[in-house]
Amino acid sequence: xxxxxxxxxxxxxxxxxxxxxxxxxxxxxxxxxxxxxxxxxxxxxxxxxxxxxxxxxxxxxxxxxxxxxxxxxxxxxxxxxxxxxxxxxxxxxxxxxxxxxxxxxxxxxxxxxxxxxxxxxxxxxxxxxxxxxxxxxxxxxxxxxxxxxxxxxxxxxxxxxxxxxxxxxxxxxxxxxxxxxxxxxxxxxxxxxxxxxxxxxxxxxxxxxxxxxxxxxxxxxxxxxxxxxxxxxxxxxxxxxxxxxxxxxxxxxxxxxxxxxxxxxxxxxxxxxxxxxxxxxxxxxxxxxxxxxxxxxxxxxxxxxxxxxxxxxxxxxxxxxxxxxxxxxxxxxxxxxxxxxx
Amino acid sequence: xxxxxxxxxxxxxxxxxxxxxxxxxxxxxxxxxxxxxxxxxxxxxxxxxxxxxxxxxxxxxxxxxxxxxxxxxxxxxxxxxxxxxxxxxxxxxxxxxxxxxxxxxxxxxxxxxxxxxxxxxxxxxxxxxxxxxxxxxxxxxxxxxxxxxxxxxxxxxxxxxxxxxxxxxxxxxxxxxxxxxxxxxxxxxxxxxxxxxxxxxxxxxxxxxxxxxxxxxxxxxxxxxxxxxxxxxxxxxxxxxxxxxxxxxxxxxxxxxxxxxxxxxxxxxxxxxxxxxxxxxxxxxxxxxxxxxxxxxxxxxxxxxxxxxxxxxxxxxxxxxxxxxxxxxxxxxxxxxxxxxxxxxxxx
Numbered sequence: 001x002x003x004x005x006x007x008x009x010x011x012x013x014x015x016x017x018x019x020x021x022x023x024x025x026x027x028x029x030x031x032x033x034x035x036x037x038x039x040x041x042x043x044x045x046x047x048x049x050x051x052x053x054x055x056x057x058x059x060x061x062x063x064x065x066x067x068x069x070x071x072x073x074x075x076x077x078x079x080x081x082x083x084x085x086x087x088x089x090x091x092x093x094x095x096x097x098x099x100x101x102x103x104x105x106x107x108x109x110x111x112x113x114x115x116x117x118x119x120x121x122x123x124x125x126x127x128x129x130x131x132x133x134x135x136x137x138x139x140x141x142x143x144x145x146x147x148x149x150x151x152x153x154x155x156x157x158x159x160x161x162x163x164x165x166x167x168x169x170x171x172x173x174x175x176x177x178x179x180x181x182x183x184x185x186x187x188x189x190x191x192x193x194x195x196x197x198x199x200x201x202x203x204x205x206x207x208x209x210x211x212x213x214x215x216x217x218x219x220x221x222x223x224x225x226x227x228x229x230x231x232x233x234x235x236x237x238x239x240x241x242x243x244x245x246x247x248x249x250x251x252x253x254x255x256x257x258x259x260x261x262x263x264x265x266x267x268x269x270x271x272x273x274x275x276x277x278x279x280x281x282x283x284x285x286x287x288x289x290x291x292x293x294x295x296x297x298x299x300x301x302x303x304x305x306x307x308x309x310x311x312x313x314x315x316x317x318x319x320x321x322x323x324x325x326x327x328x329x330x331x332x333x334x335x336x337x338x339x340x341x342x
Numbered sequence: 343x344x345x346x347x348x349x350x351x352x353x354x355x356x357x358x359x360x361x362x363x364x365x366x367x368x369x370x371x372x373x374x375x376x377x378x379x380x381x382x383x384x385x386x387x388x389x390x391x392x393x394x395x396x397x398x399x400x401x402x403x404x405x406x407x408x409x410x411x412x413x414x415x416x417x418x419x420x421x422x423x424x425x426x427x428x429x430x431x432x433x434x435x436x437x438x439x440x441x442x443x444x445x446x447x448x449x450x451x452x453x454x455x456x457x458x459x460x461x462x463x464x465x466x467x468x469x470x471x472x473x474x475x476x477x478x479x480x481x482x483x484x485x486x487x488x489x490x491x492x493x494x495x496x497x498x499x500x501x502x503x504x505x506x507x508x509x510x511x512x513x514x515x516x517x518x519x520x521x522x523x524x525x526x527x528x529x530x531x532x533x534x535x536x537x538x539x540x541x542x543x544x545x546x547x548x549x550x551x552x553x554x555x556x557x558x559x560x561x562x563x564x565x566x567x568x569x570x571x572x573x574x575x576x577x578x579x580x581x582x583x584x585x586x587x588x589x590x591x592x593x594x595x596x597x598x599x600x601x602x603x604x605x606x607x608x609x610x611x612x613x614x615x616x617x618x619x620x621x622x623x624x625x626x627x628x629x630x631x632x633x634x635x636x637x638x639x640x641x642x643x644x645x646x647x648x649x650x651x652x653x654x655x656x657x658x659x660x661x662x663x664x665x666x667x668x669x670x671x672x673x674x675x676x677x678x679x680x681x682x683x684x685x686x687x688x689x690x
Contacts, residue, residue, distance in 0.1 A: 057530035058501075163618055193386035194557065198601035198612035202674075205609065220531060223560070227603035227612075250605070264535035266560030268587055268602050275539045277532040279486075280500045296532075 015045035016083055016182055016214055017069075017102075023077030024064050038064040040238045042078070043316075046182065051208065051215040053225040053246065055261070056235035059281055062218050065235070066186050069216070070104055071095045083181070100130055103175035107187035109167035113159040119145070119170055120155040126177045148173045149203060165196035172203065182214045189224060201227060222265045226250060234258040237281060237292045240316060244323040254325035254333050256299035289313070291328070299329060348519060348551050349375040349398070354411035354421070356393055356402065366624035368393050369575040370410065372649065375519065380545060380552040382566035382583065384559065386598070388619050389572040391555045395521045397421075398553065399438055400428045415519070434464040437512035441524035443504035447496045454492040457511045464515045476514065483510045484540060502533035506540065513544065520545075523555040538564055559602055563587060568656075571595045574623035574630040577649050580658040591652055591659040593635050593671045600675050613673035629662070636671050637663060 022042040025035040039061040046052045056062045067073045069080060071090035080088045082102055087095045106112040113122055123144055124136050142152060148169040159167055168188065175183050185204070189197040205228065207213060219225050225232055226246055233243040234255065242255035253259040260276035276298045290310040294300055300309050308328050316326040327333065356368040368390045375381045383391045396402050398413055400420060413420040415436065420428060440446040448456060457476045461467060467475055480488045483506050496504055505525060512520060522541065526534035542565055545552055554566055562569055562583060569586050571579045571594065579592035590596040600613025617634040620626060628643045629635070635642070641662050649658050652665040659665075 057532060165618075194559070194598060195386060195601045195613075195615045198603075199614050201603065202611050202614060205611070222531070223603040226605060227608055246608075260532055264532045266535070266538065266558065266564045268559045268563050268599070268604060271560070271564035272535055272538055275532075275535050278536070280502055280533065 014084065016048045016050075017046040017216075018081040019044050019069070019078065020081075021078035022065070022068060022075050022080065024061075024068055024073065025076045037238050039068065039075070042235075042238075042240055044233055044240065044243060046214050046216060048181070049208075049212045049214055050231065051217060051229045053229035053232040054216060054218045054235060055220065055222065055225055055232055057220060057261075057281070059237065060235040061238035062235055063186075064238075066104075066184055066216075066218055069184060070102070071099075100178040101181045102184070103178065103180040103182075104184040104186060105168070105171050105175050105188050107190050109164050109171050109191065110159055112171055113167055115159050118156050118158055119150070119162075122159075122170055123173050123177055126174055130178055144173045144177055145170075147176065147207070149199070163196070164192055165199055168192065168196075168200055169203070172200075172207070176207065176211075179211070180213070182216065185215050185217045185219075187219055187221075188217070190219070190221065197224070204228060222262060223267065234261065239292060239326065240324070241293065241327070242323075242325045243316075244325075245321065248321060248323050252334055254319065254323060254330035255293075255327045256297050256329075256333055257293045258325075259333050260296075260298065291326075293327075299327070299332060303329060303332065347374040348377045348379075348416055349553070350412075350414040351394075351398070352412045352414065354394070354397060354413060355409045356390075356397055356406050357409040358405050364624070365622065366409070367406075367575050368397065369624055371570075371572065371575070371577050372411075373570045373577065373580060375551050375553060377518075377551055378545075378549045379568065380554055380566045382562045382569040383553060383555045383572060384557065384562055384569055384598075385572035386557060386619065388574075390575040391557075391572050392523055394572070395438070395523050395553060395555050398519075398521060399432055399436060400425070401432075430464075433460055433517075434515040435517055436519045436521065437515070437517035438521040438523070439505070439508050439512050439525045442528050443501065443508045444496060446508060447504065449496050451495070452492065453494055453496070453499070453507050457492075457507075457514055460511055461514050479510045479514045480507070483507075483513070483544065485510065500533075501529050502536060505529060505533075505537050509537070509541065509544070513548070513550075516548075518550055520550055520552045521555070522552055524557070526561065527556070527558070541565065559587065559599060571598070574620055576623070576630055576660065577658070578631065578660055580649070582656055585654075585657060591657060591664045592631075592661050593637060594631050596671050597634075597673045600673055607675075610676035611674060613675040615673060629660075636673065637667065639663065 020043045022039055023037065024039040026038050028034040028036050042065060054062050068075045074090045075088060079086060082098045085094050085098065087098045089095060120141055123141050127136055145154060150169055189200050192200060208215065217225060217228055229246045231245050232249050233240045236257045242253065242258040249258065250262060253262060257277065263273035263276050266272040277296045279296050282295055290312065291314055294309045300306065314326045314328045316324045318324045352372050353370045354368055355366055355370050358365045383394055385391045397408060398420065408421045411421060454476060458472055461472050461475055477488055480491060485491050485506050491499065491503060491507060526537050529537060556562060566583045569581060569583050570577055571592065573594045578594045586595060587599060590599050597613050597615040603612060615634050620630060620633065623630045628645055629647050632638055632642050647660045647662045649660045651657060652659045
């Protein structure tokens with residue numbers, strides 16, 4: 001297949017996507033004048049050919065972050081640069097020009113496809129939108145479908161005539177139609193069965209290798225994130241609390257929330273680990289001063305409730321190998337856990 | 343009665359519709375649940391795992407009927423029990439916890455009212471005793487702020503609190519069997535871990551039996567003693583949990599387990615089961631997995647494989663080839679680092 005425009009050579013130092021100081025506030029429900037910081041002071045980079053995972057639970061801000069990245073809402077603070085161009089404003093001309101290069105695959109494969117359109121029209125739509133006046137190359141549509149594991153017999157079908165996995169393949173073909181450089185994958189396998197998830201994960205790996213694609217994989221499923229990513233950012237209450245290479249994060253986390261999240265996920269090899277984070281996250285806007293995780297923090301408990309956790313929000317500090325963590329006691333995260341387990 | 347298993351499901355079949363429009367989403371499944379045992383029912387969408395739970399509870403969706411088989415619960419056949427008598431068992435001796443507590447609870451009544459309703463119906467308590475019993479039940483499932491939770495309507499509580507309230511309601515009458523249908527699937531990871539931990543501790547301390555319906559093999563590993571793998575309304579395999587996960591004997595179980603992303607498979611191709619679940623398995627003469635199975639022989643197309651012990655008495659498999667093959671089924675999974683190095687090793 002020769003659909004690739006860029007050879008899959010890892011490119012140079014300058015990042016493909018650079019996000020700095022990104023914030024998005026929403027009015028707090030039922031409290032006029034006050035706001036909820038859905039995303040606050042988020043900064044990260046995605047290099048060409050790299051896969052970044054964004055992990056978090058409900059209320060972590062991952063959906064708001066995705067909507068800002070895609071230009072579906074405008075951030076209230078910060079800056080988004082794509083290939084060196086400022087695309088922060090959702091309606092700016094720079095944003096419009098970036099759309100070809102920055103595509104998305106959503107969670108709900110059936111709901112994100114127009115039910116009236118055939119598969120052929122669904123895949124042709126981005127081409128028509130971005131290359132108006134140019135005749136649609138039917139061979140190109142077919143080759144896109146073949147690339148995602150569909151065939152000629154699917155061309156005339158509509159979304160309701162396809163399985164969930166097939167719909168997700170169509171959504172991926174649409175995202176690939178314009179030969180993007182970065183694809184945001186927003187929970188791409190969450191609504192799929194395990195065996196279908198495996199097909200989609202294999203497909204995403206293949207496509208990445210073949211086209212030198214970069215992904216931002218947003219997911220709550222740590223096994224999926226671990227499988228596909230090079231680096232992971234963990235979000236809690238709108239902030240990145242830890243960011244590291246995938247290996248480092250899973251082997252030696254430096255934030256008590258990330259550690260709790262990794263321990264909590266039931267795995268086939270070892271079952272569920274320790275329940276470290278207790279209780280629920282605080283309701284929106286409840287965090288005023290201090291560390292946002294302190295109400296559930298097992299490490300703070302073990303260290304005898306240090307007062308600094310109540311007083312100041314820990315900054316995201318960089319350790320060697322670009323491992324960033326926002327905890328006053330990040331050096332203690334891996335040690336006390338051993339004691340807890342025994 | 344204290345002898346034998348608590349629950350014995352035999353050749354259970356459930357049908358929708360009649361004649362040409364008939365479908366049979368459950369087609370002759372059998373399994374047992376011992377006293378104090380946790381049995382997982384595993385499979386993908388449409389395999390019949392939820393329907394299995396609903397059949398035991400006698401709350402099948404409209405239009406569905408048990409067309410064959412028996413559900414022996416402590417010596418009583420639930421499948422043929424008059425609904426009035428079933429109502430005395432359901433909620434009291436057999437209780438249930440569903441996937442989505444927000445829709446399983448009634449939005450217009452407080453948690454107190456709903457749990458009291460169950461207790462009043464099944465236990466011979468009155469007035470103060472009911473209130474005390476409900477409060478104690480809530481405390482026992484580790485809900486903080488008991489009074490606030492009792493006063494709350496479902497929408498005022500978080501998903502984790504609601505699921506704990508639902509577990510309290512399910513356990514309020516001291517059931518012998520709990521049917522748990524994906525109780526953590528709708529919850530966040532850290533909250534789901536709390537709920538799983540709670541269920542496990544309650545089960546250990548009280549010793550009730552559990553039928554745990556889930557699609558998540560990690561959850562299976564965490565909570566179950568034994569697993570029944572369903573495929574297209576039939577039992578594909580049944581085994582002690584660790585045996586199944588270590589050495590599955592049915593090609594479908596093997597594909598399912600091979601499809602799970604794991605640290606040692608990072609960046610490598612996962613197992614892919616080709617094709618999709620048959621829409622009308624009742625009309626397939628042979629094995630229902632035949633169209634997706636890489637190791638089919640002629641016999642598979644004409645003869646339905648019966649569930650039989652293979653190797654050990656507690657390892658049951660419905661596959662003609664089980665026990666006769668030594669090699670793994672090839673579902674296209676990348677077997678190891680040696681071969682991925684040849685492919686360029688772009689991921690590691």
